[in-house]
Amino acid sequence: MRPQEALPAAPPARRAMLWRAGLLVLLIALAFAALRFTPLADLITRERMVAMFAALRDSWWAPLLLIALYAFTAPLGIPMTPYVVAGAVVFGLVAGSVYNVTGLLLGAATSYYLARALGRDFVVHVTRGRLRRAERVFERSGFWPLVQCRFLPFPFPVINFGAALAGVKAPLFLTTSLLGIIPSTLVHTFFISSLVEASDAAERWWIGAWYLSAFAAFNVLIGYPSLRRRWHRRRRYQELKEARRERRG
Secondary structure, X not given: OOOHHHOOOOHHHHHHHHHHHHHHXXXXXXXXXXXXXXXXXXXXXXXXXXXXXHHOOOOOOHHHHHHHHHHHHHHHOOOOHHHHHHHHXXXXXXXXXXXXXXXXXXXXXXXXXXXXXXXXXXXXXXXXXXXXXXXXXXXXXXXXXXXXXXXXXXXXXXXXXXXXXXXXXXXXXXXXXXXXHHHHHHHHHHHHHHHHHOOOXXXXXXXXXHHHHHHHXXXXXXXXXXXXXXXXXXXXXXXXXXXXXXXXX
């Protein structure tokens, strides 16, 4: 018998599924149009965000506003970099790291659950149960690659929406997001705040070099388990081929 998710949806259920998927596409399209054809893109820049939060630094609710911007604009595909820069420059290394990590985690979670609620049924219906294979792949060997995504220059919404639509389970997504966002955001916040305090161009150059080196080191460290597993599988495959060849010989 086919899995339940692979069965054709009844007409009312199919219409509801299509409406949800259409709503998700509409939200993304409207956000893209707003960034492309309205002054919104000029408002959400590093300079504007830094200036706004610098003016609000003494307000008790300024950190809450920063975190709320992360949570509510991440699902719309708004770039997160201006918020990260504002948190690092205005609030400093310690407080800025706390606010940035909290905001990014909330933004990742809201994006994931929105895409899962609106688009997952459509993807399951279209793939006719084949999505289960992707789920098994992620459960078996997708942990460290999902963590590593947070250290690679992938757009923030692509990671979150892609994980939800590809069938990554919520515990796996949230755990890997936590392990990936915390260190990557600490690195971002530390080096951005250091660049602001740098006294000359030479110091900024060295900070930039250390920044790139840190991300390269994290990628090597996080990618090592996957590469090691792949190497062992390839070695085991070669051993099986050799054993089969000897039996035939």
